[in-house]
Amino acid sequence: MMNRCLLAVGVVFISILQLVFGKGQVSLDSHNFDKILSKFHTTLVKFDAAFPFGPKHEAFLVVAETSKHKPDFLVAEVGVKDYGDRDNEDLVKRFKLDSKQFPVYLLFVQGNEKPYSYHGSSDEDYSADKIISFVRSKDTGIWIGAPGCLQDFDRLAKQFIQSACPHQRKGLLKSSEDLWDNVQTQSARRSAEVYVKTMRKLLELGGAAARSATMPPGHGGNEEKSTNENVKTDSNKDKGSESEYLSREKSRITGLLREKMSDQKKEDLKARLNILDSFALYVRKDGENSVRDEL
Structure with a gap:
């Protein structure tokens, strides 16, 4: 009964987040990062410049769609500013990331001390298929099906x-x-x-x-x-x-x-x-x- 209640709470929580942010992805910042990640078994986080656009970000939105009906899997992004208040630069330092390599993906799995890291060397490495393949390659205990897979x-x-x-x-x-x-x-x-x-x-x-x-x-x-x-x-x-x-x-x-x-x-x-x-x-x-x- 307790597990069912927790699952129901998780589904409602994801639904609210998706209504706010749309497309299945959630925006994180220094204030809510740990709080939100603690509620999910597996979280894929994209660290990128604030207000991203272009093919790499569009591929990310495709990946985010895969999480919409998976209550234990969250796809999120952290927008980093190198100007003004320099939003979320503390998270960049915390995970020892290089902004020159953005976007960088970190895959957090509860029970693992450190996240898995992924960044590519070419535009092709940032396709939705490549990102999904990266997630699927890790032992998360959650099935992430690529198109055509059963x-x-x-x-x-x-x-x-x-x-x-x-x-x-x-x-x-x-x-x-x-x-x-x-x-x-x-x-x-x-x-x-x-x-x-x-x-x-x-x-x-x-x-x-x-x-x-x-x-x-x-x-x-x-x-x-x-x-x-x-x-x-x-x-x-x-x-x-x-x-x-x-x-x-x-x-x-x-x-x-x-x-x-x-x-x-x-x-x-x-x-x-x-x-x-x-x-x-x-x-x-x-x-x-x-x-x-x-x-």
Whole structure:
């Protein structure tokens, strides 16, 4: 009962803030920063010059729209002035930010001592897709779906990538196929198909690695290697193959998007790109997530 009351209060609080500021985003300042952040599990804050405009800010507004129906996720901005009363410069100093790099995004997750930081080096790095991908790459416990992504399938994609057991992966593929059968809308069915086909391809890559591990040792002194060593090595190659496949496929689709095509085709390709990200976000390299903080 208490959790329901808190959730209801959170929904009302967000609704009031959105009525005041619109577009799903909230303006923060030195006086209300900590008070408002304390009410949300996850908060994405954009630090920027006061009264921002242009493509980067428009992309931010698109990101803000994703939070409108998520009571535990807030998207906010801090406008910084380097003139007059120098509003909010104390927050810039507090988080050791460089105004020359604005806009800078900080992602606050309750329970974490420090926020995650993101800033880009080109205009493309500030697209709504890139910012959403940054948020999705962090273990916030909140689902932030990109266009074309489906929550249940994203959960299965994460479990699939994080599993090293072929038998478990086949079970997750079966669960995805069953979900696909029950999807109602045409657009969701197209998305479900991409999830399932991606899992099938990754299983195929894993199967190739497993077959390689059972091959007789080659010449040149490799006979002394244990079977366990071979399996471990090929398991690493398997992860590398997954990363390479996903990266290659994303690059291919990005290239296609530069070509002239119908709006519907472009939306379908963007959805496919986002779904591939749902897998790629959890492919680990040398113990680190494939999406890193931009510091």
